[in-house]
Amino acid sequence: MPMPMTEPTDDRDLVITRHIDVTPNALFRCWTEPALLQQWFVPKPWTIATAEVDLRVGGSNLIVMKSPEGEEMPNRGVYLDIVQDRKIVFTDAYIHAWTPSEKPFMTGIITFEPEDGGTCYTARVRHWTKTDRDAHEQMGFHEGWNQCADQLAALAATL
Amino acid sequence: MPMPMTEPTDDRDLVITRHIDVTPNALFRCWTEPALLQQWFVPKPWTIATAEVDLRVGGSNLIVMKSPEGEEMPNRGVYLDIVQDRKIVFTDAYIHAWTPSEKPFMTGIITFEPEDGGTCYTARVRHWTKTDRDAHEQMGFHEGWNQCADQLAALAATL
Numbered sequence: 001m002p003m004p005m006t007e008p009t010d011d012r013d014l015v016i017t018r019h020i021d022v023t024p025n026a027l028f029r030c031w032t033e034p035a036l037l038q039q040w041f042v043p044k045p046w047t048i049a050t051a052e053v054d055l056r057v058g059g060s061n062l063i064v065m066k067s068p069e070g071e072e073m074p075n076r077g078v079y080l081d082i083v084q085d086r087k088i089v090f091t092d093a094y095i096h097a098w099t100p101s102e103k104p105f106m107t108g109i110i111t112f113e114p115e116d117g118g119t120c121y122t123a124r125v126r127h128w129t130k131t132d133r134d135a136h137e138q139m140g141f142h143e144g145w146n147q148c149a150d151q152l153a154a155l156a157a158t159l
Numbered sequence: 160m161p162m163p164m165t166e167p168t169d170d171r172d173l174v175i176t177r178h179i180d181v182t183p184n185a186l187f188r189c190w191t192e193p194a195l196l197q198q199w200f201v202p203k204p205w206t207i208a209t210a211e212v213d214l215r216v217g218g219s220n221l222i223v224m225k226s227p228e229g230e231e232m233p234n235r236g237v238y239l240d241i242v243q244d245r246k247i248v249f250t251d252a253y254i255h256a257w258t259p260s261e262k263p264f265m266t267g268i269i270t271f272e273p274e275d276g277g278t279c280y281t282a283r284v285r286h287w288t289k290t291d292r293d294a295h296e297q298m299g300f301h302e303g304w305n306q307c308a309d310q311l312a313a314l315a316a317t318l
């Protein structure tokens with residue numbers, strides 16, 4: 001049964017969704033090719049110092065975010081599901097297959113659905129607790145993910 | 160790089176390992192066929208009231224344990240990796256793909272390695288915290304999993 005993807009189905013979810021006037025493939029590439037990912041994956045003026053992607057179920061990623069002051073924040077995760085041009089699922093509950101992380105915080109379910117010649121882009125972020133969901137929202141989830149979606153759309157339009 | 164499987168590599172792990180004089184296939188079947196799983200997966204005199212297995216990466220399982228007094232304890236999990244006759248990885252961090260459970264407690268990595276005409280059977284159980292690992296040990300992990308391994312070996316020998 002396909003899960004409806006435009007509204008939170010769980011009070012532990014945070015979701016952004018929007019139409020982007022590029023192909024699903026362009027967005028999928030921006031999410032999965034390190035050289036592209038580095039250009040949009042953190043709200044500017046932060047930057048991505050390192051992006052490593054092993055794009056397969058059980059593959060790991062490492063994304064090191066860098067603050068304007070030069071502080072680096074590494075983020076590790078593992079891919080749980082990959083459907084070419086349609087879907088990416090990953091979690092920070094593991095640092096690689098299958099070693100638990102220090103703190104299972106979130107699972108990202110990113111979908112790229114063809115829509116009116118472009119793409120309905122949805123980022124659903126699930127948390128294990130409502131407390132973590134609320135903390136993520138307070139940390140600026142909506143502002144951050146929307147700014148990144150703007151950067152993503154602008155980059156994808158150049159491909 | 161293959162992970163050594165006979166010792167804990169992390170102080171959040173619990174591990175049992177033993178030689179069992181049956182084929183890897185017989186043990187793999189006992190782990191994955193509901194009618195077999197029901198016969199050994201909980202220390203007697205507990206029983207398994209229900210066993211449902213959707214054996215694929217991202218597939219769910221539901222195992223309902225039943226106490227001698229008739230109390231039922233449902234356990235839900237998701238398979239993260241399956242290698243026919245060699246390996247099963249599952250976690251209770253999700254109740255199905257990819258909905259977080261109430262509490263991510265453990266990840267099971269079960270391996271069946273051919274050894275001297277039988278199988279080196281290893282169950283490595285990883286936890287997100289040392290506290291959970293210690294609680295699991297206190298709950299009788301070694302006694303329970305070893306009794307189940309006895310039951311598993313006896314059943315597999317009849318196949």
